[in-house]
Amino acid sequence: MEKPATIKDIAKRLNISLSTVSRALRNASDVNPDTKKAVMALSEELNYQPNKLALSLRQKQTHTIGVIVPNLDYVLSLMVRGIDEVALEAGFTVMVCQSNESFGREILNTRRLLESLVDGFIISVSSESKSFDHFKKIQERNLPVVVFDRVTPHLTAPSVRIDNEEGGFVATEHLIEQGYRRIAVLAGPENLGVSNSRMDGYLNALKKHKIKKDPALIVHCDFNQDYAYFATLELLAMKKRPDAIFTISDRMAIGAMLAIKKKGLRMPEDIGLVGFNNEPVTSLVTPSISSVEMPSFELGKAAAKLFIETMHNKENMDLEEKILKPKLIVRESSQKLPIKK
Template sequence: MERQTTIKDIALALRLSTSTVSRALRDAPDVGEETRKAVKALAEELDYQPNKLALSLLKKQTNTIGLIIPNLDYVLATMVKGIDEVALEAGYTVMVCQSDESFGREIVNTKRLLDSLVDGFIISVSSETMIFEHIKKIQQKKKPLVLFDRTINSIAAPRVRLDNVEGGRIATQHLIDQGYKRIALLAGPENLNISNERMEGYLQTLKQNKIKVDKNLIIHCDFNQEYGKMATKELLTMKNRPDAIFAISDRLAIGALLAIKETGLKIPKDIGLVGFNNDPMTKLMTPTISSVEMFAFEMGKATAKIFLEMIHSETDMSDKEIIFKPKLFVRESSSRI
């Protein structure tokens, strides 16, 4: 690792003080025209780059965002891309840490980023996370924090999220409109907001349509294709099997699709299916799967923008909330009219 040229090197070579060199480089006012030129020329020649570490130590700001996410599936990768784009533009670098849906990893990551002095955090919690002390700690240290996608109600921080209740509603209503009567729900982990909100939309819609809720038709499982498949198989062997499935994520929906295919039932004739996320995969399956779009890229950009706003303004933004409206894309798996 080669020694970087420093301001001192330039100062020494030009028989100037470091202060003067520093001023010259920053185009500060009180520097002679000639010295300024000389300094800049030499800096160019020696390929001088200011040491960000020294600056960060002095200014107490690192221009770095700590981003903690549960995984890197389609939706999150897309959100990360959105965050990255806005952050880069504003001169921030993003440190991405995957918790891998593990509470322990999330804590380790938070701790690490916290004392490696990121300027703030953007977080989407793992599905295991039910205790939020690590997140409160961020706030105790008065670091900016923005929650996105999987948000937490008990934490007062600005958030960017989808109107998941609405998402649950439009998916369920669509299935009802297509004539399905017994609609099952493949839900996610029980402690996850997004899952419960989508379920809330499902329940509301059933009630509005005077359809009785059958709790046996609601199954909680991890966001994982295999679980989706297993859960669906279970549903399909019930004596009074559902005639439609609303899966809270496309992964689960794909698992469901595979399970349904194995039993020989026809989609959408015998059974309807709607997923969530509008993962490009849904367009590639046979049959193609209807799904709820959540505008991940835009959500990512909005999240980063709020973060930057929070960094730059001193006003309290903890009740700021941006809610995206979901949109259903109807495909073969639920079109039987």
């Protein structure tokens, strides 16, 4: 009961050859029903498990997917669970690596997973990454790559994401409908596609409602509660301060909220606030924060499904692009008008 049993053990005890055992265990063709039964029985008894290493070495497939994410916050860990779900179902194991939003770490993770001989990658890019050569190297090796959530035009690959522009649009339009007019946006790093798309949605909403864009109200800062806090303080210190803020993540919304409270302003009366991601915390703070919800779990599942598709017909790499819809959840922080019946 020490070492796991191998095919050889079975063959020896049954006095038959390795090949026969192998065939018996797999496809029944070309093997006597009796010997097959015997093999099955013994393999059961010895609790035989085929050695994955040997299998992988032989058929040059590890049935492992490398997943690279910038962090494991609420939404991303939900997405990873979605990926896991589908991957397991399809017989794949996933290896998750966090890049911690660091470019260097992302390269390191890529290399490590490549060394582990994963069959392909499902990636959400770090906010710090400006070059994508390390990912292109993967594709040069002909391994399937699927990008999810944080996509980038610089990487040509099938992708799954939500409609970020739409998300930014509904958030902003909601603020406008609530009567806010000087709406600021706290955006992420300038090179982050997700952030820019949400900002595009913001701009579209302004345009639709004929509100002039004010560059002073567009602030880029790090994806981080503290940065958002200080950025908001600066916004609130303006002569003509904004009367609403749309942040492209909830963590930033929290920072903004703290700054607003610090300044003694009330939400939604003095200032409106809408975040993005619909993390549970948004409903727990006072006032509760409106936020754009995304179907994270579904998004993860979709990414894994797309990966498996891509893997199965590499020839027909059509660069599929799957886009899910976000949904605004209105809470106290932006509900200025009485709720219409």
